[in-house]
Amino acid sequence: MTRRTVGPGQTEGQERRLELALQAAGLGEFEWDFARDVFVVSPRMAAIIGIEPGETPAEGGRGLDRLVHPDDRERLARTREADLAERDAFDSEFRHIRPDDGRVIWVRVAGIIVRGPDGEPASITGIVEDVTGRRLEEERRQQLMAELDHRVKNVLATVQALAVQTAKRTTSLPAFLQNFAGRLKALASANELLTAARWRGAAVDHLAAAELSALAPGQTSLEGPELFLTPRAANALSLALHELAVNAVKYGALSVESGHVDVRWGLLPDGGFELTWTETGGPRVSPPGRKGFGTTLLQQVTGRELNGAVEIDYQPGGVRARLRAGAQAVAPRPETVPEAPAPRPPETVAAANGAASLKGSRVLIVEDAVLLALELETGLSEAGAEVVGPAYELEEAMALLDRPIDAAVLDANLNGRSVTPVAEALSKRKVPFVFATGYGEAGGAPGGFDAPVIRKPYDITQVAAAVAGLLATS
Template identity: 70%
Template sequence: MTQGDPGHSDAHRRLARALELAGLGAFEWDMAGGVFVVSPRMAAITGLPAGPMAASGMRAIEPFIHPDDLASFRAQKDLQRANGGLYDLEFRHIRPDDGRGVWLRVAGVLARDRDGRARSLTGIVEDVTRQKLEEAQRQTLLDELDHRVKNALATVQALATQTARGTTSLDAFLQTFAGRLKAMGSANELLTAARWRGAAIDHLVAAELGVYPPGQTDWQGPELYLTPRAANALALGLHELAANAVRFGALSVETGHVELSWRRCAEGGFELTWSESGGPTVGPPARRGFGSTLLDQVTGRELNGDTSIEYRPSGVLVRLRAGAAAVTPRPETVPEAPAPRSAETASAASAAPDLKGARVLIVEDAVLLAMELETGLADAGARVIGPAYELEEALAMLDQPIDAAVLDANLNGRSVAPVAQALAARGVPFVFATGYGEVAGPGGFDAPVIRKPYDVTQVAAAVADLLRDKPPHPRMSHPRMPHP
């Protein structure tokens, strides 16, 4: 078929149409004749004029390449030409019509004559600016994630060190450290739900004080959102106040009461007041502990403000002032306030559960967590089955007698729902242990959910509750899509 044939013209038009639908421009470069032909679609992408233009060599296009990419372009071009003349290059292009920069991918094939001399280059051009921007955004997100993970690990390490310095026994250390870690986890959970744009003060307060009976705690204040840094600081500060109130202050007795309020300040920050009453007579501590240091220095500095503590005989009074930098606008995505736990749940978590003889399956993909669960449940008297670290491993363990199970909601990216469904069909109760922020577990099962980080005693208590109030089988509502 020759170029003058109607079939050739039809094929050429079909090819041009296909390239246009794919968003690709095309070019033909007669290198012997010094003519470079730009298709209309390539002209729209590059800003070069459509049609033929003079081009005596590949250097003719170099003025349109971003200066920072020119050396790389030349190196790639020379390497690919030496490897057979199949080109696939990416570079930033400066449009000659409006000066805008775009990322281009240029792919082409070099044709040679019988003597091996370059005769022509035919290829396509694709605008990959969007892909490059998305790639840069992904890298930025990965860098930010890496930064946050390292900060979190460093903070946990510092909390462990400071907690160890202030405690004299392993049990006291574990209890204090677990509480501080839980406060950090609650703040991060709220921040994640709001895409790390901020957390509401009332949500932070509810996460910390919602565990106590409603008659012992009250809080009120305007809707006010804190930056991630300020939210983490306030969460730790509130935890220290609550922990001290439980050990020495108003929350150590049933008649005690904690009132918490906050207000906006004219200069843009806020002031929070923690007031205790109805508890035992208090006085200044004999020594300055980590909690007082955190309130006075860390929390104050992180909130760009200051903290004052009064040890009144009637109860502790704390005033915390924060600067305007601690406050952020209302995020576009705002999570629901944490659901308060009942006093019974709180006391059950702190009580020593009895699982003597109970056969408990552990399904958890994190080795350290699985080991901790195995030790904690065994200490409570359970006969541990597993742990199972993978979905198939867990399913293979279901052919033996099981009284209850602790299920990680996500196993290396796969939902644990098939295991839950099999257990539910057999009438075996289970509890979900998950790092996800939702209240329900995967698959729509009506089963307890314990969010990480958790205390192993809390998990053991939840299993004990399952066995004590064991229903015929966990009810299943309308199934939801499992986690990816």
């Protein structure tokens, strides 16, 4: 403070400690002397708001209002008048324009009002704090929440459209569930990569590897430059690669061991890119007799989403698809580039002749999402299991561990808490378990446990088959 005296009982050491505390907290102090109508500004406050230290006219509190952002002046004046009339303290935040460099900063001003015998304000002693960083962080958080809300709604709308369109072109419930689950997984893979890059873009090679690595690792080849796509284009390409891969597994090159799929991509002169999918070594190919949703998705939806076009040539020697995308689909290289997804083993699915049998087994379900827990309970019960639980919280799961359990299905995260204590307890009892999780760990099971992982969204038959496999080997 420019003028300060050591008060009664206050030592020089205490004064020094106060000075150091204010400095450490990044605070500047001031005094408003009503009798003399001046602000006494400390060097620390002067450094924060960009004015000279010392005394400056208060003008009834309006002396520094010219430095307040025009949009905040009226609100600040109202708050100040109300506090002076009714309270013994005040606390306000507003934008301040530094006169020395013109920067706009957010400041917090707080103080204690000392009143005279007549009840009128005699002085105010207070502090000033630069809260620009916190304010900017709050704004970023609000922007992120709004962006997240927008993305979630887009994802839900996409999932709804996929469900409706898949249902319209599917003749049986099992076929619908299989086709719909596959498309959901393609979207999940793309979103996992986008999340790792903070939604700034996803690499084409990562998208292709995520879709093809688990299908036929030795029958596919990928080649092209590092190329990143916008979130919209990444989702579109992921779905397109999924449709091509499913057709190749059912009818094309990946339906036989001698077949091969070659995926190549490159930039175009206009800033877009082109990707070619070439199948060889498979059975003889002919154009499909019926146009399903997969074909519609490829030929109409994918092209529009990529601001380009898709051409599919059903040559006798193998399908050849060419996807062209406009420059709008290409994203700059993100600051955070995730590692390439680790090759994942094919996920266990139920045998074609029926669901896995869990007859007589006691299976613990630990899942915090109620709908998923109910789906697991129904599916495992239909497979013959006696369900223990479901447990939705960590404490519920731990309390169920004293019951007879043959196997368990664990969600990795229970309302923000790790399921590790449950997994450790099961491991000590030599009870096998499978993780059914939405987390995209590339390095194996969560927590480093030696356990199968089924990644959400999943088909319930995958979980039942994984549990059956555990019981068969335990």
